[in-house]
Each structure stands twice: as C-alpha cells, then as structure tokens.
Amino acid sequence: MIERKAERRPAAIQGAALLLLAGAATVLLFPPLVRPASSPQKQFTLDNGLRVFLLERNSVPLVNIVAGVNAGSKDETDETSGLIHLLEHYILFRGTDVRSGSEIARDIRSRGAVFNAHTGQDAAFFDLTLPAEHFLFGLKNQKEILFRMKIEEDGLNAEKEVIGEEIRQIEDDPFRLGQALVFQNLLAGHPYGRPIYGDPGCLADLTAGDIERFYKRLFVPNNTVLAIVGNLPVDEMEARVREVFADVPRGEDPPPPPEFARPPSKTVEIERELDISEAYLFVGVLGPDYNDPGQYAADVLTQILGQGIHPMMTVALKNSRRAGVNSAHLSYIALKRAGAFVAYITLEPSKISVAKRETITFLKGVRRENFSPQDVLIEDRAAAFDLLESAKNKIRFLGQQAWESGLGLASSMAAHMLLAGTESEIDYLERIAAVTSGDLRKAAGASFNRDAFVIVSIVPRKK
Numbered sequence: 001m002i003e004r005k006a007e008r009r010p011a012a013i014q015g016a017a018l019l020l021l022a023g024a025a026t027v028l029l030f031p032p033l034v035r036p037a038s039s040p041q042k043q044f045t046l047d048n049g050l051r052v053f054l055l056e057r058n059s060v061p062l063v064n065i066v067a068g069v070n071a072g073s074k075d076e077t078d079e080t081s082g083l084i085h086l087l088e089h090y091i092l093f094r095g096t097d098v099r100s101g102s103e104i105a106r107d108i109r110s111r112g113a114v115f116n117a118h119t120g121q122d123a124a125f126f127d128l129t130l131p132a133e134h135f136l137f138g139l140k141n142q143k144e145i146l147f148r149m150k151i152e153e154d155g156l157n158a159e160k161e162v163i164g165e166e167i168r169q170i171e172d173d174p175f176r177l178g179q180a181l182v183f184q185n186l187l188a189g190h191p192y193g194r195p196i197y198g199d200p201g202c203l204a205d206l207t208a209g210d211i212e213r214f215y216k217r218l219f220v221p222n223n224t225v226l227a228i229v230g231n232l233p234v235d236e237m238e239a240r241v242r243e244v245f246a247d248v249p250r251g252e253d254p255p256p257p258p259e260f261a262r263p264p265s266k267t268v269e270i271e272r273e274l275d276i277s278e279a280y281l282f283v284g285v286l287g288p289d290y291n292d293p294g295q296y297a298a299d300v301l302t303q304i305l306g307q308g309i310h311p312m313m314t315v316a317l318k319n320s321r322r323a324g325v326n327s328a329h330l331s332y333i334a335l336k337r338a339g340a341f342v343a344y345i346t347l348e349p350s351k352i353s354v355a356k357r358e359t360i361t362f363l364k365g366v367r368r369e370n371f372s373p374q375d376v377l378i379e380d381r382a383a384a385f386d387l388l389e390s391a392k393n394k395i396r397f398l399g400q401q402a403w404e405s406g407l408g409l410a411s412s413m414a415a416h417m418l419l420a421g422t423e424s425e426i427d428y429l430e431r432i433a434a435v436t437s438g439d440l441r442k443a444a445g446a447s448f449n450r451d452a453f454v455i456v457s458i459v460p461r462k463k
Contacts (some may be wrong), residue, residue: 006040006080007205007237011059016420017116018066022149023050024253026459028436030049035289035323039055039056039057039198040055040104040233040315041053041054041055041056041234042054042234042238044238046221046241046242046245046246047246047250048221048222048245048246048248048249048250049220049221049222049223049250049251050221050222050224050225050226050245050248051224051225051226051417052225052226052227052228053225053227053228053237053239053413053414053417054228054229054234054237054238055228055230055234055409055410055413056229056230056231056232056233056234056237057229057230057231057388057406057409058231059231059404059406060231061131061132061231062129062130062131062230063129063131063134063135063138063228063229063230063231063237063406063407064123064127064128064129064131064228064229064230064406064409064410065127065128065129065130065135065138065139065142065226065227065228065230065394065411066126066127066128066226066227066228066258066407066410066411066414067121067125067126067127067142067146067224067225067226067414068122068124068224068225068226068227068415068417068418069124069125069146069218069219069223069224070122070123070126070218070223070272070418071084071087071123071128071196071214071218071219071223072084072119072120072121072122072123072124072133073085073119073120073121073191073192073194073196074121074122074216074257074258074337075191075214075255076191076193076194078202079196079202079205080194080202080206080210080214081194081199081203082163082197082199082200082203082204082206083196083198083202083210083211083432084119084124084159084196084214085119085163085196085197085198085213086156086159086163086198086203086206086211087124087211087266088117088118088119088124089159089162089163090149090151090155090156090159090211091117091145091146091149091378092115092116092117092126092145093159093356094149094150094151094152094155094159095147095150095151095152095155096145096148096149096150098144098146098148098367104141104144104145104350107137107141108128108130109132109313111119111129111130111137112130112134113128113129113130113134113138114128114130115127115128115404116130118253119196120196120335121191121196121335122335122336122418122419123194123307123415123418123419124416125411125415126142126145126146127410127411128141128142129319129406129407131151132230132231132232132280134234135230135237135240136240136244139240139245140244142226142463143244143245143248145417146219146224147220147221147248148312149215149219151208151211151212151215152208153208156206156208159202160203160206163197163198163203164200164203166197167197167198167200170197171213172274172275172442173215173445174274174280175300175344176330177272177274177458178280178282178344178456178458179282179342179344180195180196180197181270181282181456182270182282182284182340182342182454182456183284183340184201185264185268185270185284185415185452185454185456186264186268186284186285186286186338186340187338188191188264188268189262190258190259190261190262190272190338191258192258192335192337192338194259203402206233211281216251217251217252218251218254218255218453219251220248220249220250220251220252220254221245221248221249221250221251221334222250222251222253222254223251223254225414225415225417225418226241226245226409227409227410227413227414227417228241228412229407229409229410230406230462235340235458242368257336257337257455258337259337260336260337260338261286261289261338261398262286262452263285263297263452264404264452265452266451266452267452267453267455268452268453268454268455268456269452270454270455270456270461271436271456271457271458271459272456272457272458273456273458273460273461273462274458274459275460275461276458276459276460276461277459277460278326278343278346278347278348278349278460279346279347279351279352279457279458279459280344280346280350280457280458280459281344281346281347281355281356281358281359281382281455281456281457281458282343282344282345282454282455282456282457282458283342283343283345283356283360283363283453283454283455283457284340284341284343284452284453284454285340285341285342285447285448285452285453285454285455286338286339286340286341286447287332287334287339287340287341287361287443287447287455288334288336288339288443288447289334289336289338289339290333290335290337290339290419290420291419291420292339293335293445294439294442294446295339295353296428296431296432296434296439297435297437297439297440297442298332298334298341298447299332299340299395299432299441300388300391300392300395300435300439300440300444301332301343301366301391301440301444302330302331302332302431302442303390303391303395304371304387304388304391304395304440305330305366306329306330306331306343307330307331307393307394308439311328311330312366312369312387313328313330313343313359313362313363314327314328314329315356316362317345317355317358317359317362320358322351322354323347323351323354323355323357323358324346324348324350324351324355324357325345325346325355326347326350327345327346328344328345328346328359329343329345330342330343330344331344334417334419335419336418337393338419341447343363345359348457349452349460352437352457352459356455356457360453362442363448364448364449366440366441366444366448367442367444367445367448367449368441369440369441369443369444370437371388371437371440371441372386372387372388372389372436372437373384373386374389374437375437388435388436388437392432392433392435395429395432396429396432399428399429
C-alpha cells in the first residue's frame with residue numbers, strides 16, 4: 001500500500017492511501033475470516049440496493065464503519081486517468097451541500113473519530129472509527145460525504161495540486177515507482193493497467209463536470225456496500241442503518257466488471273534512473289484473481305518464497321554471491337479480474353543482469369521444489385524443514401491479528417462483498433489449511449513457468 005500522511009489536514013483525519021501493489025496481505029484485501037458463533041452478525045440489502053454487513057464485537061468501545069464503492073481506476077478512460085483518485089481526495093477533504101470540508105473535519109475531531117480513504121483498481125473505501133456512542137453521527141457523516149458531495153472549482157484545483165505533488169513523490173521513490181511500473185506494464189491494455197494515482201496531463205484537464213458525471217453514475221447505493229463492526233447490538237445497528245440510508249435514491253445499474261486480464265505476449269524490460277545508491281529490481285508475473293481457488297495456494301506460496309521465516313527465494317538469492325542481493329521479497333495481490341506476484345530486490349547496481357537471470361531461473365524452478373517432509377523419502381524426513389506448515393502457521397497468526405482489528409474486519413468484509421460479489425463468508429483459514437505441496441507446485445507452474453515477465457530496474461543516475 002502506498003500511503004500519504006496529509007500533514008496539511010487536521011490530526012484527526014489520516015491521509016489517503018493508494019492500493020497499488022502491497023505486501024502479501026494488505027488489510028483491505030485479506031479475505032474475511034470465519035467469525036465465532038458467539039459474535040452476532042447480520043447481512044441485508046436495503047430497497048435502494050445498499051448491501052450491509054454488521055458484526056457485534058464488544059472487546060473495545062468503538063464502532064468501525066467502512067463504505068466500499070465499486071469505483072476504481074478500472075472505470076476510468078485514457079482521457080480521465082486519475083479521476084477516482086481526485087474524487088477520493090475531494091470526498092475526503094472537501095465539503096458537501098450541507099457542510100464545508102473544515103466543518104466536517106471539526107465535527108469528526110470533536111467526537112474523537114479517525115477518518116481515512118483508500119483508492120484501488122477495483123474500488124474506493126471510506127472508513128470511519130469512532131466511539132460507539134457516536135454511531136448515529138458516524139452513519140450520517142458517511143451518508144453525507146458519499147452521496148451529497150458538492151464540487152467547486154477552487155477545491156478541485158487545490159486537490160489537483162496536492163495530487164501532483166504526490167505523483168512527484170512516487171516518481172522519486174524507487175520502491176513505489178517500481179511497483180507502479182510493474183502493474184502498468186503487466187496489465188497494459190487492460191483497465192487495471194492505468195496508474196491509480198493518475199496521469200498528470202489528464203488530471204490537469206479534468207473539470208468539475210467530469211467529476212460530477214462520474215460521481216453521480218457510480219456513487220449510488222446499489223453500487224456501494226457498508227460493513228460495520230462495533231460495540232453495539234446488531235439489531236440497534238440495523239435499525240440505525242435503515243433509518244439513515246433508506247431514503248438515498250437508487251442509481252442506474254452499475255457497469256459490468258472488466259474482462260479477465262491476460263499475460264503479456266513477451267517479456268517487457270524497463271529501466272529508470274533515480275538519485276539512489278543501490279539498485280531496485282522488480283520481476284512481475286500474473287497470478288490468480290480474487291475468486292480463483294488458486295489464491296489460497298498463492299498466499300501460502302508467497303509466505304514460503306518471500307515473506308516468512310527464512311523464505312526460499314530470499315535465501316537463494318542472498319546466498320548467490322554473483323547476484324549481489326541485499327534483500328529480496330515476494331508479494332501477491334488479488335484483484336477481481338487479475339492477480340499478480342511481484343519479486344522485489346535490492347542489490348548492487350552492477351549485478352542487475354545477473355540478478356534478473358537468477359530470479360527468473362529460481363521462480364521457474366519452484367514447481368519442482370519440495371515444501372513438506374511428506375515430499376521426500378522417509379529416511380530423509382527427520383531432517384526436512386516443513387515449509388508448508390510453517391507458512392500456514394504464519395498465515396494463522398496474520399488471521400488472528402486481523403480478527404483483533406475491528407477496522408481490519410470491516411475493511412476486509414467490505415472488500416470481499418465487492419470483489420466476490422457476495423456477503424457469504426469465506427472460511428479462509430480452513431482453505432489455507434487444506435493447501436498441499438501439490439497445490440503449491442501447481443500454482444508455481446501456472447504463474448512462474450512463463451516466457452513473459454515484466455522486469456523493472458531502478459538504478460542510480462549516471463554521473
């Protein structure tokens with residue numbers, strides 16, 4: 001996740017974040033966990049199409065309200081690249097036809113609330129965490145900013161300047177620039193391939209009319225989900241939600257999702273120079289999408305290769321003196337119509353060519369690896385480290401962390417409702433537990449045994 005802390009804003013409002021290519025398990029995209037039967041929950045849909053999930057959680061006296069809108073960079077065109085990012089800024093920091101942006105900030109701050117927003121390829125999320133006694137205020141605040149935005153040219157131009165500075169920061173950051181270039185080229189020609197932060201030229205030309213048309217078409221209840229986790233009885237939460245949101249008019253039917261992404265036809269290599277001392281290497285390849293059963297094996301494989309304890313790829317590359325690797329990691333992200341693995345490596349600038357070859361050679365060889373003592377001869381099992389079980393344990397730990405975060409739960413459920421198109425829970429940990437070594441080899445073969453990769457090198461500027 002690329003995150004911007006908005007220091008120009010009141011302290012109670014945290015900065016917007018861009019969901020580009022995060023670590024293996026960003027909170028927003030962590031599939032929902034099965035919740036204990038002792039935790040009351042409810043799902044329903046209002047007559048206007050707003051889908052709602054409620055979970056009572058009494059460990060802390062807070063309520064977490066996450067609204068997810070099925071509107072992302074996938075809904076832009078080449079002429080409106082960056083529109084959803086600009087709209088997210090405007091909703092987060094500007095006013096409505098009821099209150100100004102400063103008034104909204106004042107009201108949020110006075111109730112001890114924290115507000116944030118996130119933009120991605122598939123969706124935009126707006127979350128609010130506040131004391132449970134202010135739940136009704138929180139619902140009304142979310143309704144107002146989502147469905148009663150008022151666009152003014154002055155505010156729009158101010159946000160364009162802020163986003164322009166964000167883009168300059170991204171282009172000066174080797175890690176964020178490398179990730180962005182991988183996605184743009186791995187998904188070139190697909191709606192996901194447009195930069196989430198936007199094209200500077202397009203942003204400059206966007207008008208209030210452009211924003212308003214996009215907003216009125218997509219920011220409607222039948223294109224929105226609401227996930228709430230908090231210290232209130234479910235029946236009370238439901239009554240308040242119906243009271244606040246029932247009168248929002250239904251909009252036109254939402255647009256269909258994009259086609260599934262296809263892998264590039266040939267390897268793409270890109271090099272950029274920055275004022276840095278070490279080199280950054282990124283190797284990207286398509287993986288399973290959010291609704292592909294292979295995503296569970298992909299999560300486990302990511303832990304084994306580049307996230308967990310003594311990850312295989314990291315160890316292999318760092319032990320290679322020829323590659324000159326300082327650090328190596330692997331991430332996996334699942335979108336509605338695409339997924340991606342990205343290896344990211346820091347290394348000596350002179351070793352880029354060697355590291356490229358060794359990284360790809362390693363990835364292509366993963367489909368022949370052993371991951372469990374059950375994969376080797378009986379006499380060798382006592383000395384074999386159980387990579388598979390170790391990775392599953394790490395994911396169980398991450399799952400427990402997610403359960404302990406009310407905001408994490410609400411965010412993951414909102415994302416699941418939009419990406420899976422259903423409120424039905426996924427028994428994520430049960431599916432992780434069922435992953436076998438054979439599943440890992442199959443996943444590795446499907447994704448890594450390709451002739452087309454996207455390779456991005458960020459190197460020190462030549463003097």
